[in-house]
Structure formats: C-alpha cells, structure tokens
Amino acid sequence: MLSFANAKINLGLHVVGKRSDGYHDLETIFYPVKIYDVVEINPIQTGVTTFSSEGISIPGDDINLCEKAYRIVKQDFDIPAVAINLIKRIPIGAGMGGGSADAASVLKMLNETFNLQVTNAQLEVYARLLGADCPFFIENKPVYATGIGTDFESINLDLNAYYIVVINPGIHVSTVEAYRGVEARKSEFDLRTIVKLPVQEWKFYLKNDFEDSIFEQYPRIMELKDALYLSGALYASMSGFWILCIWYI
Template sequence: MIAFPNAKINIGLNITNKRNDGFHDLETVFYPVKIKDALEVVESSEMDFETSGIEIPGNPDQNLCLQAYNMLRKDFDLPNINIHLHKNIPIGAGLGGGSADAAFFIKLIDNKFDLKLTNERMEAYCRKLGADCAFFIQNKPVFANGKGDEFEDIEIDLSAYHLVLVMPQVHVSTAEAYLGVKAQTPKHSLKELIKLPLTAWESKIVNDFEPHILKNHPKIAALKKELKSAGALFSLMSGSGASVYGIFEEEVDLSFLEKDNLVFTDI
C-alpha cells in the first residue's frame, strides 16, 4: 500500500509566547502544497525500514514513521512490516516533511489494517510526534495556534495563483531559529490578516523568524529579493526556513535560480 505525503508552507508565523515547558506558542496558517514524498508499506516476516531519494540525516531507528508504528503497536496487534520511504521533500526547509511522513503513515496503517481510527484519535497520536504533525491528518488549510497543533478552519484558496518554492543550500537549525526570536503579542492576529486581499499581504503578514535568519544567511535574503524582482505578489520564508516561496499571478521562468538551489514550480 502506498501513500504520498505532501509538504506545507506557513503563510505568516508569529511567536506569541514562551511557555514554561520550553516550547513556544505561535500562530500561523498552514497551507498544503504539492511537493510529495512516497511511502510504501507491505507486510513482512521482519521489521525493515528503507529509504531512497534525499538522504535523511540521523539514526534511521528514530525516524518518525517507526516511532509512529511502535506507538500504534502498543494499542493494536500489528504484524511486522517493510517500510520504504522515498524522500523528495527537502529536509530542514520549514515544510513539515517529516511530520507529513508520520501522519500519512498513521493514515496508511489505519487503512491497511482497518483500525477504524477517527481523525481525532489519529491527531492525538500525531501530537506526540511533533507540533505540526497533526495538521497532515486532515491536510487542509487551517489557522494554527498553541504549539502549532490547535487548528481552526479558514477559507483560503490559492489555486488561481502560481506558487513557487526555492530551497537554498543553507541549513538553519531549530535552535538557531528560536535563539534570535522574541515572543510578543502581534498587533493584529494572523487569523484576521489572512482575510485581506493577497496584494496586501506583503506589508502586513510576517514570519518572526525572518529578521535574524535573513541577517545570518544572506543567501535566503537574496532569494526573497529575487522572487520579488521576478514579480511575486508575496514572498516569505516557510516556518523556520530555509525555504522561501513566492506567489505569482502568472507562470514565471526561474531557471536562473536552479544552479545553486532546488526550485519547485507550480506547488
């Protein structure tokens, strides 16, 4: 059985509070995009986890898909399986690729073994794996707050526009991202700003990670300028970076960026 986990972008991101548990409260809009991994599960005599595509750093035994399966096995009598993950969503890009893999894996296991899990229960499993993981269960645009795992439906449709995402050869760690940010209550909630015409977003909607990350990583700042110069109505870094996306009225040729970056068009 195969699933195709997709990425997300953040349309705005405000860090609103530093919590006592070490996490931060935030508000953002999660919007699903068409950059996808591929995830296959088959029953097997032994547990096995294989990957292809983009190399995944770290210990494979700690992959979120395996963590999800071990969690489900505590509650259900599940057999050994072979998991193959083909990685296409850039890693360390602020696109939620690992969280998407885990959430789609839980949906896939629910379907394959007829566990009859509700969305709410699958989201509860996901919240144990990552702050944005639960978003990918229903996988539709939402206003997110809390740690990024509390959702409200919103009306937003960008299908009439051309979305482009560029991933530079830059690594931004989560620690670096949060080190330079100051939690504060925004003057206007993103839940209201997102209702403005898209042409007004550039002057109103921000990503609180951007100021210090763009200062520390000129390549990311340069990409934002390139996208604006190419005609983007709105451009922003997704999540804690390092990817940057642009929203265009018409299809645009960005082949000049492909030499030093991964460029995804029509996302």
C-alpha cells in the same frame, strides 16, 4: 498500499510568548503544498517491521518516524508486521514537515489497510506523540495553528489559482540560532484576518518574525526575497528556513 505524503508551508509566523517548558507559543497558518514523499507499506506475515528509504539521505541512526507511527498503532491493535518503503523528496530540516507527513501517512494507511476504523480525531492523538506538526497532516487542510504548533483552527483558504514556489537559499540556519534573534511579543495583526485579504496585499501585513534577525545575519536571503518581488511575485516570505513566493497562474 502507496501514499503521496505532501509538504506544508507556513504563511506568516508570529512568536507570541515563551513557555515555562522552554518552548515558544506561535501563531501561523499551515497550508499543504504539492511537494511529495512517496510512502509504501506492505504487510509481512512473518518477521518484524522493516524500514528502507531512498532519495534524499536521512541523517542519524534513530528510529524513523514512520516506524514510530507503526509502533504506536501496534500498542493498541494486533496488526501484523509491515515493510515500510520511503522515497524521500521533501527537503529535510526545511520546516516543511516532511517527516511528519510521512508518519501521518503511515498512520492513515495502517488504519485503512487493516480496517481499524480509527477516527481522524484518534489518529491526531497518535500523531501528537510523533511531532508538533504531525497532526496537521491527518486532515491535511489549511489551519490557523497556535501553541507550539499543535492547536488547530480550520480556516477557509484556497490558493489553487496561484503558483506557489519554494526556494532553497543554500544557507542553513539552526533552530536555536533563529530563536536567539527573535523577541516574543503579541502580534499586531490577526493572521486569520490577513489571509482573507487579496494575496497582493499580504506583503504589507503577513510577516515572519524570524526574518528581521536572520536577514541581518544573512543578507543574501533578504536579497533573494527582494529579487522575487522584482520578478513579479505577489507575495514572498520565509517559510521555515526556505523562501516561498506566490504568483498568478
């Protein structure tokens, strides 16, 4: 079975509190975009589950999230081994959820391939064991995300009438560095209300709290955002550590 695992973007991001466990409470909008990895699983009658990948190189020697997804399901169901093949196209470390999308695709494909009849709610429980934004890719619909990015509220948002472009500024900013420069505070505007405004008004209200400190350290990213507005973008902002922009079709 073959699946196209899409990426996601963040529309706005507010850091609203520091938790006792060291994590931060966030508010953001997750929106699926048409940038894909390709994930395939094939049952193996004998042997053990295997994983292979091509395309963008995946760093590290840890077990891939796709394999972890299989192991989680295997704990509850007597399913055979599978060969997992991945064509990696979603950039790694960009905040676009590529690894989470791949793992969620494996969960859904195992459910369908072996007729496990697991509900989406249960698939989301499995997904929470794999990563903060992994549950989003089960339903794969726009949500208002809170907590550490795992508490979802469905929202009505359709951007199919627009071009969405995601740009790599060629600058790496670590998560630790990004959080060091931001101060947790309650947001002034409700993201759910902002995204109901016309897209051309988002630039006045829809903010990413990481931008101020990162732009100060890396003015080239701010220059890129400004250039996008000069080129006619309706909205431009950081999403993860990349820049997204929206144009009319």
